[in-house]
Amino acid sequence: MGVPVGRTASGSADPAAAEGPIEGSVAGLAAATATIPHTERFPDCLSYIDEPPYPLVCDTCETRYAATPEGMRRAIACHHSLDAVDRAAIPICSLDLQLTSGERAASPYSDAQLRLLAAVYMAHQQRFDHQLEYDIVWDSMTNLEAYVGIDTDEVQELLDDGLLRVDCRRPHKLYTVTPDGRDAIGVGHREGIAYGDGTGDLSESSLHVAMVAVGARLLAEEFVDPDDQPGTRVERYYGVDDGRLDAAVLDPDDAVVAALEAERINNDRREAIPADFDKMAACDPEAAWWLVKTRGDGHQVLRALNDPPDGESRVSRTYSENMAPREYRLETPGLTAVYTFEYARDTLLDSEQPR
Known part of the structure; x- marks a missing residue:
């Protein structure tokens, strides 16, 4: 091929x-x-x-x-x-695939399937040249399928066998390599930027990586790049006393100027969302932004904050589910704005898609 x-x-x-x-x-x-x-x-x-x-x-x-x-x-x-x-x-130029020829021959999966798993994992780890090869913020992973030369049946087999998972199809398709998929390509997931403060979570999805990347770029444009703003740098996965912020703008004294939470709606959302709010509020930032996948996810964030399982309400009201999250009017230490990933990328982000 x-x-x-x-x-x-x-x-x-x-x-x-x-x-x-x-x-x-x-x-x-x-x-x-x-x-x-x-x-x-x-x-x-x-x-x-x-x-x-x-x-x-x-x-x-x-x-x-x-x-x-x-x-x-x-x-x-x-x-x-x-x-x-x-x-x-312009294709990606090479892959970090550390399987020996014997391991590849013994694998139940074709070289093309192993190449795709490696490419998706490297994209998740942001190891491609994002200006030239692949940018997880803008580029569909269907591009990666074309770059590694795999047919649709082989992709479907990886999905059916649980080695690959579809995170989203809008605004572009993103896959995540599952633990079984990482095993298939011999990846130790504590390598590189895969784990820890300044990096990410072991279970972090490609969608979450993309949302954090968009949020970090927006924070830089708003609080670091302008001469009249107090921020000096943006840190991703910034460690604080109560955990980590997905992204934070820091001033010269390392005080948090602005914070970002890229919220994934999981089964523990009623407990996790108020905890994320409290974590950001404790930093007393000028801005506390939340990025969500969909409009419905934005409303779930508000509901969890308005009616938490423990403690007082973090926000005093909710809004109609017909209202776009960007139209919420909330000013609290742990939430000042909510945006969907697509709106943040396509409307708020000043930087254009890389050439």
């Missing part, structure tokens, strides 16, 4: 591109972790050498470039412009 742009070795090489053929087990590993020979999308102005390490080739001058994000940028800019290339046609 893949776009028909592979070619046999010829042409001049950029110094950053690897030279010479790769043989044996190393070639098998390169083929398993590379996406270039499998992608169904590729810039029209480029081709690639159809053997590991699959260097990119400028079709105008035949110069080769490494199959990396920087190599892709240089290859396109060689005789063309990034702005003239459809960003969705």
Whole structure:
């Protein structure tokens, strides 16, 4: 599978591109972790050498470039412009798939399925170049399916077998790799940014990662970027006395200026939502924003805060379920605004979708 742009070795090489053929087990590993020979999308102005390490080739001058994000940028800019290339046609360049050839052969799943699991996990961990390859805030994971060269039946098998889960289809499709899926690709989920303060939760979904990312960008635009605002930086998953804030704006003295909660409506919502409110209120921020998946989720947040199982009401009123969360008028230490993910991304966020 893949776009028909592979070619046999010829042409001049950029110094950053690897030279010479790769043989044996190393070639098998390169083929398993590379996406270039499998992608169904590729810039029209480029081709690639159809053997590991699959260097990119400028079709105008035949110069080769490494199959990396920087190599892709240089290859396109060689005789063309990034702005003239459809960003969705620029594939992810490689995968961190640490299975041996024997483990891949013994797996009940195809290489394409293993590639997709690795790609979704890396997207969840935000390990792709978000300006060029994949941005979880804007990009559908159907793009990842095209980049790894997998057919719909194989995707469905991963869903049916519980290795992959659909988080949402709007504003774009997001998957999360389940614990069984992580086992299938040999991932220790305490690696990288997968766990702890400044990182995230073991069970965090890709949707939650995307909501936190949108919220952090909004906080930066509102409280850090303007010269007249007190914030100096935004921290994600910021540890406080009562737990962690999904995102926080800090001033020069590390006091919390603004806080964000990306709320997932779970079975424990009646207890969890008031606890999240109290955690933010204890920081006494200027702004306490909540991001939710849907309008209905926004109303569930208000109901849980208005009628908690313990203690006093955190908010004095609720609103009609026909009202959009952005229209709520609440000024409390733990909640000053509620937005849906889609509204926050498409309407509030000043930065445009990356090129």
